[in-house]
Amino acid sequence: xxxxxGAVLGETLxxxxxxxxxxxxxxxxxxxxxxxxxxxxxxxYRENERKVFALCLRLSSDAALAEELTQxxxxxxxxxxxxxxxxxxxxxxxxPLTVNVALSERRARRRRDAxxxxxxxxxxxxxxxxxxxxxxxxxxxxxxxxxxxGARAVFVLHDVEGRTHEEIAAMLDxxxxxxxAQLFRARRLLREALGS
Amino acid sequence: xxxxxxxxxxxGWVDGELDARxxxxxxxxxxxxxxCQERERRLRQLLAxxxxxxxxxxxxxxxxxxxxxxxxxxxxxxxxGGLQPWALAAAAxxxxxxxxxxxxxxxxxxxxxxxxxxxxxxARLAALPSVSDPVVAAAERDYEAAANALLEALQQxxxxxxxxxxxxxRANLEVIDRALAEVREALVKNPSNPELNRMLVATxxxxxxxxxxxxxxxxxx
Numbered sequence: 001x002x003x004x005x006g007a008v009l010g011e012t013l014x015x016x017x018x019x020x021x022x023x024x025x026x027x028x029x030x031x032x033x034x035x036x037x038x039x040x041x042x043x044x045y046r047e048n049e050r051k052v053f054a055l056c057l058r059l060s061s062d063a064a065l066a067e068e069l070t071q072x073x074x075x076x077x078x079x080x081x082x083x084x085x086x087x088x089x090x091x092x093x094x095x096p097l098t099v100n101v102a103l104s105e106r107r108a109r110r111r112r113d114a115x116x117x118x119x120x121x122x123x124x125x126x127x128x129x130x131x132x133x134x135x136x137x138x139x140x141x142x143x144x145x146x147x148x149x150g151a152r153a154v155f156v157l158h159d160v161e162g163r164t165h166e167e168i169a170a171m172l173d174x175x176x177x178x179x180x181a182q183l184f185r186a187r188r189l190l191r192e193a194l195g196s
Numbered sequence: 197x198x199x200x201x202x203x204x205x206x207x208g209w210v211d212g213e214l215d216a217r218x219x220x221x222x223x224x225x226x227x228x229x230x231x232c233q234e235r236e237r238r239l240r241q242l243l244a245x246x247x248x249x250x251x252x253x254x255x256x257x258x259x260x261x262x263x264x265x266x267x268x269x270x271x272x273x274x275x276x277g278g279l280q281p282w283a284l285a286a287a288a289x290x291x292x293x294x295x296x297x298x299x300x301x302x303x304x305x306x307x308x309x310x311x312x313x314x315x316x317x318x319a320r321l322a323a324l325p326s327v328s329d330p331v332v333a334a335a336e337r338d339y340e341a342a343a344n345a346l347l348e349a350l351q352q353x354x355x356x357x358x359x360x361x362x363x364x365x366r367a368n369l370e371v372i373d374r375a376l377a378e379v380r381e382a383l384v385k386n387p388s389n390p391e392l393n394r395m396l397v398a399t400x401x402x403x404x405x406x407x408x409x410x411x412x413x414x415x416x417x
Contacts, residue, residue, distance in 0.1 A: 041267070049260075050253055054250065057253060066255075067259055070259050078267045079270070141249075194238075
C-alpha cells in the first residue's frame with residue numbers, strides 16, 4: 001500500500017514539477033517575445049495554435065474563416081503582449097482574446113457579406129480517431145453551425161469547452177442568467193435539429 | 197408534473213442545478229414516463245457528444261508565415277524602429293480632424309490667441325543628421341520647402357482665420373512634426389529600413405497635404 005501511495009505521490013510530484021518546468025519555460029518565452037524575439041513568439045504560437053484554431057472553428061463554423069481568425073488572434077496577442085504579466089498560463093490569457101476576436105470578427109464579416117457556412121465540411125477537420133459519433137445522422141457540428149451566433153457561442157463555451165456561466169458572462173459581457181438562457185435555447189434548438 | 201413542465205426543467209436537472217424539491221419532482225416524473233426518459237437520454241447524449249469534441253485541432257495549413265509577415269510589418273512601422281505608435285495614429289487622423297474643425301468650427305480649446313508656426317528655417321534641416329538615401333533626402337528637402345511656402349501663405353491669412361481653427365492647425369502641425377522627428381530619429385538608427393524611408397516621405401507629404409487643405413479651406417470659408 002505504501003509502495004502504491006509512494007508511486008502515486010511520486011507521479012503527482014513529477015507532474016507538478018513538469019507543470020512548474022513548463023510554466024517556467026513559458027515565462028521565459030513570453031519575456032523573450034515581449035522583448036521583441038519573434039522566434040520565441042513563434043514557439044508560443046506553436047504551443048497554442050491547435051487550441052485557438054479549434055475554438056475559432058467552433059465559434060465561427062467556418063474552416064476558412066477560422067484560419068483567418070487564428071492569425072488575427074496571434075497578431076493581436078503580439079500587440080498586447082506587454083500587458084501579459086504572467087500571472088496565469090499564456091493559454092488562459094489567450095482564451096478570452098480568442099473568444100473576443102472570433103465573435104467580433106464574425107459579426108463584422110456577417111455585416112459585410114452575410115456569409116453563413118462557407119466551408120465544404122468543417123466536421124471533417126475534427127473527426128478525431130477514437131471519438132465515434134453516437135448515432136448515425138448525428139452531425140453535431142453541422143447542427144451547431146445552424147444555431148444563432150449568441151446561442152452557439154454559449155453552447156460552445158459551456159458544453160464543449162466546459163466553462164462556467166460566470167466565466168462566459170465575463171467574456172461575452174452578459175449577465176450569467178442570460179448566458180444560462182442562451183444555453184438552454186441552444187440545447188433546445190439542437191435537440192430539435194437532431195430530431196429528439 | 198406534466199411532460200411540458202419536465203421539459204422546461206430538464207436542462208437544470210442534467211446540470212444538477214435544481215433544488216431538492218424540484219429535483220424530487222423531476223425524478224418522480226422520469227420514473228413513470230418513458231417518453232421523458234427518452235428525452236433525458238437524448239439530452240445527456242447530446243451533452244456527452246459535445247464534451248467529447250476535441251479541444252485541439254491542427255489547422256489544415258501552416259498559419260505562422262502569415263502571422264510573422266504581419267508582425268514584422270508592424271514591427272518595422274513601430275517600436276522596433278524606435279517610433280511610437282501614438283505618433284503614427286495621431287498623424288493619420290490629422291487630416292480628418294482638421295477638416296472637421298474647419299467645417300464645424302468647433303473649438304478644441306478656449307485659447308483665443310494663437311499663431312501659425314513660422315516657416316522652418318532651411319538651416320534647421322541642414323543641421324539635422326542626414327538621411328542616407330539621396331532620393332529620400334531630396335524628397336525631404338522638396339517637401340520642407342513646400343511646407344514652408346504654405347506656412348507663409350497661411351500666416352498672411354492669419355487674421356481671416358477663426359482662432360479655434362488656428363488652435364487646431366497648430367496642434368495638428370505639432371503632432372505631425374513630432375511624428376516626423378520620431379521617424380527621422382528611427383531612420384538615423386536604421387538607415388536601411390525601407391518602411392521608415394517610406395514613412396518619412398509619407399509624413400512629409402501628409403504635412404504638405406494638411407497645409408494645402410487648410411489654405412484652400414480657409415479661403416473658401
